Amino acid sequence: MNPNKTAKPAFTSDYMEGAHPRILQRLAETNLIKTQGYGLDPYSDSAREKIRAACQCPDAQIHFLIGGTQANATVIDALLDSYQGVLSSDQGHINVHEAGAIELGGHKVLTLPHRDGKIDPDVLQQWLDDFEGDGNHDHMVFPGMVYISHPTEYGTLYSLAELTRISGICRTHGLPLYLDGARLAYGLASSVNDVSLPDIARLCDAFYIGGTKCGALFGEAVVIPDPDRIPHFFTIVKQHGALLAKGRITGIQFDTLFTDDLYFSIGQTAIDAAERIRSWLREHGYTFLIDAPTNQILIILDNEQLQKLGEAVEYSFWEKVDEDHTAIRFATSWATTKEDVDRLLQTLDQL
Numbered sequence: 001m002n003p004n005k006t007a008k009p010a011f012t013s014d015y016m017e018g019a020h021p022r023i024l025q026r027l028a029e030t031n032l033i034k035t036q037g038y039g040l041d042p043y044s045d046s047a048r049e050k051i052r053a054a055c056q057c058p059d060a061q062i063h064f065l066i067g068g069t070q071a072n073a074t075v076i077d078a079l080l081d082s083y084q085g086v087l088s089s090d091q092g093h094i095n096v097h098e099a100g101a102i103e104l105g106g107h108k109v110l111t112l113p114h115r116d117g118k119i120d121p122d123v124l125q126q127w128l129d130d131f132e133g134d135g136n137h138d139h140m141v142f143p144g145m146v147y148i149s150h151p152t153e154y155g156t157l158y159s160l161a162e163l164t165r166i167s168g169i170c171r172t173h174g175l176p177l178y179l180d181g182a183r184l185a186y187g188l189a190s191s192v193n194d195v196s197l198p199d200i201a202r203l204c205d206a207f208y209i210g211g212t213k214c215g216a217l218f219g220e221a222v223v224i225p226d227p228d229r230i231p232h233f234f235t236i237v238k239q240h241g242a243l244l245a246k247g248r249i250t251g252i253q254f255d256t257l258f259t260d261d262l263y264f265s266i267g268q269t270a271i272d273a274a275e276r277i278r279s280w281l282r283e284h285g286y287t288f289l290i291d292a293p294t295n296q297i298l299i300i301l302d303n304e305q306l307q308k309l310g311e312a313v314e315y316s317f318w319e320k321v322d323e324d325h326t327a328i329r330f331a332t333s334w335a336t337t338k339e340d341v342d343r344l345l346q347t348l349d350q351l
Contacts, residue, residue: 011331013331014333020216020335023252037247038245041247043251044247044250045251047062047221047258050254050259051221059227060227061222063234064220064251065219065222066219066250067212068212071242072093073104075178076105076147080144083141084107084142086108087124087143087175088111088148089114089119090112090114092149092153108141110141116154116292118152118156119166121169124166128169128175145205146170148178149182149183150181151186151187151295155298156293157187160194163199178207179204179206180208181200182208182213182220183210183214185215186213186214186267186271189264191271197209201223206223206230214267216257219244274295276341281299286348288300289318298327298328299327299330300327302324303326309347316331
Protein backbone atom coordinates (compact mmCIF):
# COMPACT_ATOMS: atom_id res chain seq x y z
CA MET A 1 0.00 0.00 0.00
CA ASN A 2 1.31 3.43 -0.94
CA PRO A 3 -0.21 6.04 1.42
CA ASN A 4 0.83 8.84 -0.92
CA LYS A 5 -1.70 7.63 -3.49
CA THR A 6 -4.56 9.00 -1.40
CA ALA A 7 -2.88 11.43 1.02
CA LYS A 8 -2.70 15.12 0.31
CA PRO A 9 0.54 16.16 -1.40
CA ALA A 10 2.69 17.56 1.41
CA PHE A 11 4.88 20.62 0.98
CA THR A 12 5.00 21.51 4.67
CA SER A 13 8.74 21.08 5.13
CA ASP A 14 11.80 19.39 3.69
CA TYR A 15 12.28 16.72 6.35
CA MET A 16 8.93 14.93 6.13
CA GLU A 17 10.32 11.82 4.43
CA GLY A 18 12.63 9.24 5.98
CA ALA A 19 15.94 8.94 4.14
CA HIS A 20 17.35 8.48 0.68
CA PRO A 21 17.13 4.80 -0.40
CA ARG A 22 20.92 4.57 -0.78
CA ILE A 23 21.31 5.51 2.87
CA LEU A 24 18.76 2.94 3.96
CA GLN A 25 20.55 0.32 1.87
CA ARG A 26 23.92 1.13 3.48
CA LEU A 27 22.41 1.03 6.96
CA ALA A 28 20.86 -2.36 6.24
CA GLU A 29 24.08 -3.75 4.76
CA THR A 30 26.12 -2.69 7.79
CA ASN A 31 23.50 -3.36 10.43
CA LEU A 32 25.14 -6.33 12.16
CA ILE A 33 28.73 -5.15 11.86
CA LYS A 34 30.19 -4.21 15.24
CA THR A 35 32.13 -0.96 15.52
CA GLN A 36 33.32 1.43 18.21
CA GLY A 37 30.83 4.08 19.30
CA TYR A 38 30.75 7.87 19.34
CA GLY A 39 31.89 8.28 15.74
CA LEU A 40 35.19 6.46 16.28
CA ASP A 41 34.43 3.99 13.52
CA PRO A 42 35.69 3.44 9.95
CA TYR A 43 32.46 4.70 8.34
CA SER A 44 32.68 8.03 10.17
CA ASP A 45 36.38 8.28 9.33
CA SER A 46 35.58 7.72 5.66
CA ALA A 47 32.84 10.36 5.76
CA ARG A 48 35.22 12.86 7.34
CA GLU A 49 37.80 12.33 4.62
CA LYS A 50 35.19 12.78 1.88
CA ILE A 51 33.87 15.97 3.47
CA ARG A 52 37.41 17.34 3.89
CA ALA A 53 38.05 16.66 0.22
CA ALA A 54 34.78 18.32 -0.84
CA CYS A 55 35.65 21.39 1.27
CA GLN A 56 39.32 21.35 0.14
CA CYS A 57 40.18 21.57 3.81
CA PRO A 58 42.41 18.58 4.62
CA ASP A 59 42.96 19.33 8.32
CA ALA A 60 39.40 20.28 9.33
CA GLN A 61 37.74 18.88 12.42
CA ILE A 62 34.50 17.09 11.42
CA HIS A 63 31.94 16.12 14.06
CA PHE A 64 28.56 14.48 13.49
CA LEU A 65 25.77 15.85 15.69
CA ILE A 66 22.20 14.65 15.83
CA GLY A 67 20.31 17.81 14.83
CA GLY A 68 20.47 21.45 13.87
CA THR A 69 19.48 22.96 17.21
CA GLN A 70 22.05 20.80 18.98
CA ALA A 71 24.69 21.83 16.45
CA ASN A 72 23.91 25.53 16.81
CA ALA A 73 23.73 25.48 20.61
CA THR A 74 26.95 23.46 20.92
CA VAL A 75 29.06 25.45 18.45
CA ILE A 76 27.87 28.82 19.72
CA ASP A 77 28.48 27.91 23.35
CA ALA A 78 31.93 26.57 22.44
CA LEU A 79 32.94 29.77 20.64
CA LEU A 80 31.66 32.32 23.17
CA ASP A 81 32.96 33.53 26.51
CA SER A 82 30.46 34.00 29.33
CA TYR A 83 30.04 37.74 28.70
CA GLN A 84 29.50 37.42 24.95
CA GLY A 85 26.47 37.07 22.69
CA VAL A 86 25.96 36.05 19.08
CA LEU A 87 24.98 38.48 16.34
CA SER A 88 22.18 37.20 14.11
CA SER A 89 19.52 38.43 11.74
CA ASP A 90 16.32 39.06 13.68
CA GLN A 91 14.81 36.30 11.52
CA GLY A 92 17.70 33.91 12.11
CA HIS A 93 16.79 30.37 13.12
CA ILE A 94 18.54 30.70 16.50
CA ASN A 95 16.42 33.78 17.28
CA VAL A 96 13.02 32.61 16.05
CA HIS A 97 12.70 28.83 15.88
CA GLU A 98 14.95 27.30 18.54
CA ALA A 99 12.85 28.05 21.62
CA GLY A 100 15.56 30.13 23.29
CA ALA A 101 18.16 27.33 23.17
CA ILE A 102 21.02 29.81 22.87
CA GLU A 103 19.79 31.89 25.81
CA LEU A 104 19.31 28.71 27.84
CA GLY A 105 23.02 28.11 27.27
CA GLY A 106 23.78 31.50 28.83
CA HIS A 107 24.32 33.62 25.71
CA LYS A 108 22.17 36.43 24.35
CA VAL A 109 21.18 36.56 20.68
CA LEU A 110 22.00 40.10 19.52
CA THR A 111 19.69 40.83 16.59
CA LEU A 112 20.22 42.86 13.45
CA PRO A 113 17.38 43.83 11.08
CA HIS A 114 17.23 41.44 8.17
CA ARG A 115 17.18 42.14 4.45
CA ASP A 116 15.36 39.25 2.77
CA GLY A 117 16.45 37.08 5.69
CA LYS A 118 20.11 38.11 5.42
CA ILE A 119 22.49 40.24 7.45
CA ASP A 120 23.48 43.33 5.49
CA PRO A 121 27.26 43.85 5.71
CA ASP A 122 26.80 47.62 6.08
CA VAL A 123 24.40 47.12 8.99
CA LEU A 124 26.81 44.70 10.65
CA GLN A 125 29.71 47.13 10.26
CA GLN A 126 27.67 50.03 11.68
CA TRP A 127 26.46 47.95 14.64
CA LEU A 128 30.01 46.98 15.55
CA ASP A 129 31.26 50.55 15.14
CA ASP A 130 28.45 51.81 17.37
CA PHE A 131 29.16 49.19 20.03
CA GLU A 132 32.88 49.91 20.11
CA GLY A 133 32.19 53.66 20.21
CA ASP A 134 29.78 53.39 23.13
CA GLY A 135 31.55 54.53 26.29
CA ASN A 136 29.34 52.21 28.35
CA HIS A 137 30.00 49.03 26.39
CA ASP A 138 31.76 47.40 29.34
CA HIS A 139 28.30 47.20 30.93
CA MET A 140 26.83 45.47 27.88
CA VAL A 141 26.78 42.01 26.32
CA PHE A 142 29.79 41.90 24.01
CA PRO A 143 29.45 40.63 20.43
CA GLY A 144 31.43 37.39 20.33
CA MET A 145 30.57 35.90 16.94
CA VAL A 146 28.31 36.24 13.92
CA TYR A 147 25.70 33.64 12.90
CA ILE A 148 24.28 33.38 9.38
CA SER A 149 22.45 30.66 7.48
CA HIS A 150 22.80 29.70 3.83
CA PRO A 151 20.08 29.38 2.63
CA THR A 152 18.33 31.72 5.07
CA GLU A 153 14.98 31.14 6.74
CA TYR A 154 13.41 32.78 3.68
CA GLY A 155 15.25 30.55 1.22
CA THR A 156 17.50 33.39 0.09
CA LEU A 157 21.24 33.08 -0.51
CA TYR A 158 24.33 35.08 0.28
CA SER A 159 26.42 35.93 -2.75
CA LEU A 160 30.12 35.20 -2.63
CA ALA A 161 30.75 38.95 -2.50
CA GLU A 162 28.43 39.34 0.51
CA LEU A 163 29.91 36.36 2.33
CA THR A 164 33.44 37.61 1.63
CA ARG A 165 32.62 41.04 3.00
CA ILE A 166 30.95 39.69 6.14
CA SER A 167 33.93 37.41 6.70
CA GLY A 168 36.30 40.36 6.32
CA ILE A 169 34.33 42.43 8.83
CA CYS A 170 34.35 39.54 11.29
CA ARG A 171 38.10 39.04 10.96
CA THR A 172 38.80 42.75 11.34
CA HIS A 173 36.86 42.73 14.62
CA GLY A 174 38.15 39.36 15.81
CA LEU A 175 34.75 37.65 15.61
CA PRO A 176 34.26 34.04 14.47
CA LEU A 177 31.81 33.61 11.59
CA TYR A 178 29.50 30.59 11.87
CA LEU A 179 27.27 29.38 9.03
CA ASP A 180 24.16 27.25 9.59
CA GLY A 181 23.85 24.94 6.58
CA ALA A 182 20.67 23.08 7.48
CA ARG A 183 19.53 23.36 3.85
CA LEU A 184 22.97 23.68 2.31
CA ALA A 185 22.36 21.03 -0.39
CA TYR A 186 19.54 23.18 -1.77
CA GLY A 187 21.63 26.34 -1.66
CA LEU A 188 24.55 24.72 -3.47
CA ALA A 189 22.23 23.39 -6.18
CA SER A 190 20.54 26.72 -6.92
CA SER A 191 21.34 28.18 -10.33
CA VAL A 192 22.00 31.63 -8.81
CA ASN A 193 24.37 30.37 -6.11
CA ASP A 194 28.03 31.31 -6.52
CA VAL A 195 29.24 30.07 -3.11
CA SER A 196 31.00 26.69 -2.97
CA LEU A 197 31.87 24.42 -0.08
CA PRO A 198 35.55 25.44 -0.34
CA ASP A 199 34.45 29.10 -0.21
CA ILE A 200 32.51 28.44 2.98
CA ALA A 201 35.45 26.59 4.53
CA ARG A 202 37.78 29.46 3.61
CA LEU A 203 35.55 32.27 4.83
CA CYS A 204 33.89 30.77 7.93
CA ASP A 205 35.36 29.67 11.25
CA ALA A 206 32.75 26.94 11.66
CA PHE A 207 29.75 25.69 9.72
CA TYR A 208 27.57 22.66 9.42
CA ILE A 209 26.45 20.63 6.46
CA GLY A 210 22.81 19.75 6.90
CA GLY A 211 21.70 16.14 6.69
CA THR A 212 18.29 16.11 8.39
CA LYS A 213 16.68 18.26 5.69
CA CYS A 214 18.90 16.92 2.92
CA GLY A 215 18.36 13.19 2.58
CA ALA A 216 19.50 11.76 5.92
CA LEU A 217 17.33 10.20 8.60
CA PHE A 218 18.92 12.74 10.93
CA GLY A 219 22.27 14.34 11.59
CA GLU A 220 24.46 17.31 10.74
CA ALA A 221 28.18 17.47 9.97
CA VAL A 222 29.91 20.27 11.87
CA VAL A 223 33.06 21.45 10.10
CA ILE A 224 35.76 23.47 11.90
CA PRO A 225 38.34 24.35 9.22
CA ASP A 226 41.12 25.24 11.69
CA PRO A 227 41.52 22.09 13.81
CA ASP A 228 42.84 24.17 16.73
CA ARG A 229 39.96 26.66 16.69
CA ILE A 230 37.85 24.86 19.33
CA PRO A 231 39.93 22.58 21.55
CA HIS A 232 38.20 19.49 22.97
CA PHE A 233 35.09 20.01 20.86
CA PHE A 234 34.27 16.29 21.16
CA THR A 235 33.94 16.71 24.94
CA ILE A 236 31.86 19.87 24.53
CA VAL A 237 29.48 17.96 22.25
CA LYS A 238 29.17 15.31 24.97
CA GLN A 239 28.41 17.99 27.58
CA HIS A 240 25.54 19.25 25.44
CA GLY A 241 23.93 15.82 25.08
CA ALA A 242 24.51 15.93 21.32
CA LEU A 243 26.91 12.99 21.02
CA LEU A 244 25.33 9.85 19.62
CA ALA A 245 26.61 6.59 21.13
CA LYS A 246 25.89 4.75 17.88
CA GLY A 247 27.80 7.41 16.00
CA ARG A 248 28.38 5.16 13.02
CA ILE A 249 24.73 5.75 12.05
CA THR A 250 25.44 9.39 11.23
CA GLY A 251 28.84 8.47 9.79
CA ILE A 252 27.33 5.98 7.35
CA GLN A 253 24.75 8.52 6.26
CA PHE A 254 27.29 11.24 5.47
CA ASP A 255 29.65 8.72 3.91
CA THR A 256 26.81 7.84 1.55
CA LEU A 257 25.78 11.46 0.93
CA PHE A 258 29.35 12.33 -0.09
CA THR A 259 29.80 9.32 -2.36
CA ASP A 260 29.32 9.98 -6.10
CA ASP A 261 28.10 13.56 -5.39
CA LEU A 262 24.78 12.33 -3.97
CA TYR A 263 24.50 15.37 -1.68
CA PHE A 264 24.61 17.67 -4.71
CA SER A 265 22.31 15.66 -6.97
CA ILE A 266 19.52 15.36 -4.40
CA GLY A 267 19.71 19.10 -3.87
CA GLN A 268 19.10 19.55 -7.60
CA THR A 269 15.94 17.42 -7.41
CA ALA A 270 14.42 19.83 -4.89
CA ILE A 271 15.51 22.92 -6.83
CA ASP A 272 14.05 21.62 -10.10
CA ALA A 273 10.70 20.91 -8.43
CA ALA A 274 10.65 24.32 -6.74
CA GLU A 275 11.52 26.14 -9.94
CA ARG A 276 8.68 24.44 -11.77
CA ILE A 277 6.26 25.59 -9.06
CA ARG A 278 7.69 29.13 -9.02
CA SER A 279 7.47 29.45 -12.80
CA TRP A 280 3.83 28.39 -12.75
CA LEU A 281 3.03 30.84 -9.94
CA ARG A 282 4.68 33.70 -11.82
CA GLU A 283 2.79 32.88 -15.02
CA HIS A 284 -0.50 32.89 -13.12
CA GLY A 285 0.05 36.18 -11.30
CA TYR A 286 0.57 34.98 -7.75
CA THR A 287 2.22 37.36 -5.28
CA PHE A 288 5.45 36.26 -3.61
CA LEU A 289 6.36 37.37 -0.11
CA ILE A 290 10.00 36.98 -1.17
CA ASP A 291 10.99 35.46 -4.50
CA ALA A 292 13.76 33.16 -3.24
CA PRO A 293 15.85 30.91 -5.51
CA THR A 294 16.01 27.72 -3.45
CA ASN A 295 13.52 25.06 -2.31
CA GLN A 296 11.30 27.33 -0.23
CA ILE A 297 8.46 29.17 -1.96
CA LEU A 298 6.67 31.94 -0.05
CA ILE A 299 3.43 33.26 -1.52
CA ILE A 300 0.54 35.38 -0.29
CA LEU A 301 -3.06 34.12 -0.50
CA ASP A 302 -6.36 35.59 0.56
CA ASN A 303 -8.44 33.82 3.19
CA GLU A 304 -10.79 32.16 0.70
CA GLN A 305 -7.90 30.77 -1.37
CA LEU A 306 -6.21 29.54 1.79
CA GLN A 307 -9.23 27.58 2.91
CA LYS A 308 -9.63 25.88 -0.46
CA LEU A 309 -5.92 25.09 -0.68
CA GLY A 310 -5.88 23.50 2.78
CA GLU A 311 -8.55 21.01 1.74
CA ALA A 312 -6.25 19.48 -0.89
CA VAL A 313 -2.62 20.30 -0.05
CA GLU A 314 -0.45 20.45 3.08
CA TYR A 315 1.56 23.66 3.41
CA SER A 316 3.07 25.61 6.30
CA PHE A 317 1.86 28.91 7.72
CA TRP A 318 4.48 31.65 7.49
CA GLU A 319 3.02 34.93 8.69
CA LYS A 320 -0.15 36.99 8.70
CA VAL A 321 0.16 39.78 6.13
CA ASP A 322 -3.06 41.60 7.01
CA GLU A 323 -6.60 40.76 8.08
CA ASP A 324 -7.42 39.21 4.73
CA HIS A 325 -4.12 37.75 3.54
CA THR A 326 -1.61 35.20 4.79
CA ALA A 327 1.88 34.25 3.65
CA ILE A 328 2.42 30.50 3.38
CA ARG A 329 5.34 28.30 2.43
CA PHE A 330 5.70 25.38 0.06
CA ALA A 331 8.95 23.45 0.61
CA THR A 332 10.25 20.89 -1.85
CA SER A 333 12.82 18.26 -0.92
CA TRP A 334 15.11 15.61 -2.32
CA ALA A 335 12.08 13.30 -2.43
CA THR A 336 9.54 15.60 -4.11
CA THR A 337 7.98 13.83 -7.09
CA LYS A 338 6.63 15.10 -10.37
CA GLU A 339 3.25 13.69 -9.36
CA ASP A 340 3.21 15.75 -6.15
CA VAL A 341 4.04 18.90 -8.08
CA ASP A 342 1.33 18.09 -10.65
CA ARG A 343 -1.28 17.72 -7.91
CA LEU A 344 -0.22 20.98 -6.26
CA LEU A 345 -0.44 22.92 -9.51
CA GLN A 346 -3.81 21.39 -10.35
CA THR A 347 -5.10 22.50 -6.96
CA LEU A 348 -3.72 26.01 -7.36
CA ASP A 349 -5.30 26.22 -10.81
CA GLN A 350 -8.70 25.70 -9.21
CA LEU A 351 -8.42 28.39 -6.55
